[in-house]
Amino acid sequence: MDNSCDEVAWRFGAVNPSLEAASAVSIRALVHGLYNCVDRSDPRPLAPLGHGDPSPFACFRAAAAAEEAVAAAATSGKYNSYPTAAGLTEACSAVASYLSRYLPYELSTGDIVLTSGCNHAIEVMMAVLATPGANVLLPRPGYPLYEARAALSGLEFRHYDLLPEKGWEVDIEGVEALADDNTVAIVIVNPNNPCGSVYSYEHLTKIAETARKLGIMVISDEIYEHCAFGSKPFVPMGVFGEIAPVLTLGGISKRWMVPGWRLGWIAMTDPKGVFRKTKIFEAIIIYRGISVDPATIVQGAIPQIIAKTDDTFFRNAMNMMREAAEICYQKLKGIECITCPHKPEGSMFVMVKLDMSYFEGIDDDINFCTKLAKEESVVICPGSGLGMKNWLRITFAVDPSLLEDGLERLKSFCLRHAHRKQKQVPL
Structure with a gap:
């Protein structure tokens, strides 16, 4: 047996420090x-x-109509190819129409980018925002994938507090004290994981006004959209897009009870077009082009999943x-x-x-x-x-x-x- 390979000075094996930092959270x-x-x-x-x-x-159990839509898409033979970077046009259009039901303005097909679940949407946003010196504000307690993805991208993150004595509302004063000239975004999660809270219209207004005051965007994680069963109804952050630009992250995993289908989205709930002027949305499309795609079969099923799942x-x-x-x-x-x-x-x-x-x-x-x-x-x-x-x-x-x-x-x-x-x- 030739043991000569044991004498080779192998050059690989070092762990990426950013990966170590990400794994810690x-x-x-x-x-x-x-x-x-x-x-x-x-x-x-x-x-x-x-x-x-x-x-x-x-x-x-998932709605029968949703399962039937995926089965029909799989057997149609229409969805076996690669999708475009933003996603299938008919799928983006269906998501735009769905989200527009709950907004005071209409989203267009071009306002939507489909992702491989909401976790992928988080990855995209943390990577896109990771310009030299930039930082984002993340909630504590919060969903730690934001920290992990920020760390992996080399993006600084700072934690603002959620206040348990106030129903886990955002500490607005703490946010203002934490932000500086390099702060680019605040992340909120509503309805909230991990706290189980739902933010009121009035509180969301304050968040939007604070973002405008600071000149930053709001990234609103709404993967639990409409999963509200207490005294407060779910209000999309995009309702306040006239006050401050909002990127809404969502998907079908929680409301439709299908986390394994891996279909999410990033929506520009930004009626004033700030994201296009600042080329943020262009950067999202570029990143998606070098990242993974959500399964085309599920994209093909989305119009029917949305249309056929009844109340x-x-x-x-x-x-x-x-x-x-x-x-x-x-x-x-x-x-x-x-x-x-x-x-x-x-x-x-x-x-x-x-x-x-x-x-x-x-x-x-x-x-x-x-x-x-x-x-x-x-x-x-x-x-x-x-x-x-x-x-x-x-x-x-x-x-x-x-x-x-x-x-x-x-x-x-x-x-x-x-x-x-x-x-x-x-x-």
Whole structure:
């Protein structure tokens, strides 16, 4: 056997420092690591309360009309080729018409770029904005893919706070203090992942006015659009596009319960045409041209997915989500060491705070979630992965019976690990 290759001084193997920085804020890696901690011999069903994918559960099954549209597109023979950089014209047109229903102005086909899911839209925007010295403002807690993609692109990011005592609203004063001459954008997520909040018309107005004052764009992540089941209706940020230019990120994964179909979009909800004047939209098209495409079959199905999915499906889905959110909120109220500052009214998540003084032998939220996965086969996302140490993000987008069971196991775990003084029965 020739071992001469062992003498070669190989020049590869160094890790890209930007990739290391991005991986440090990967929520997917953190949650998937917890799944590896689960005891596979546990006869109880795994309670997946760590990520927002309701699609495995029959109660959240995709609309039949949507599934039929994809099947028809696949068998038509029309969608086996490469799409254009922005996406199929008929698909972009359908998305433009869909979004225009909820805006005070009409979007055109040319205002839409299709992406391979909303995560891809995030990638595109962080890459496009990564000019030398630029920074973007990101929410804390927030969806960490923004940080990961910004880090990978070499774009500076700064965190502004969401205020739990005010229903997780944006700290407007904090945003103004954080921004400088190099700030180019503020990212908001509404309805909010991870907090489960929905922003009011009045609050969104303040965000738009602040962006205008600072001379920055708003990137509005609306992947949970219309996933609102509390007292406040969903209002698209694009409604305020006359005040400040808004790039709306969205997709079909959450409202249609099909995250695996990977169809998202970037929409210029910018009636004054600021993005075209500043060539931002041109840069988005250029980046899309050297990036991945969403599957042409799903693009081809989009017009029928939008046209044929009736309101009954959406109402039923939101009724189910409302029921699950109520179960989650009520169960959490019964766990002494957990505080829920705001009842969830949108998205599929709620943020809760751990009282670490309650526990014995548990150091922090990551340690808590690791032991919970091992002992109870319940996976919950640690708040540290979202910039909130000793908090938890819990999803309620699971079958209601499994949700109840999982939260009961969470309660049992907390009681079992309570500090001795917590277990003492008062005389």
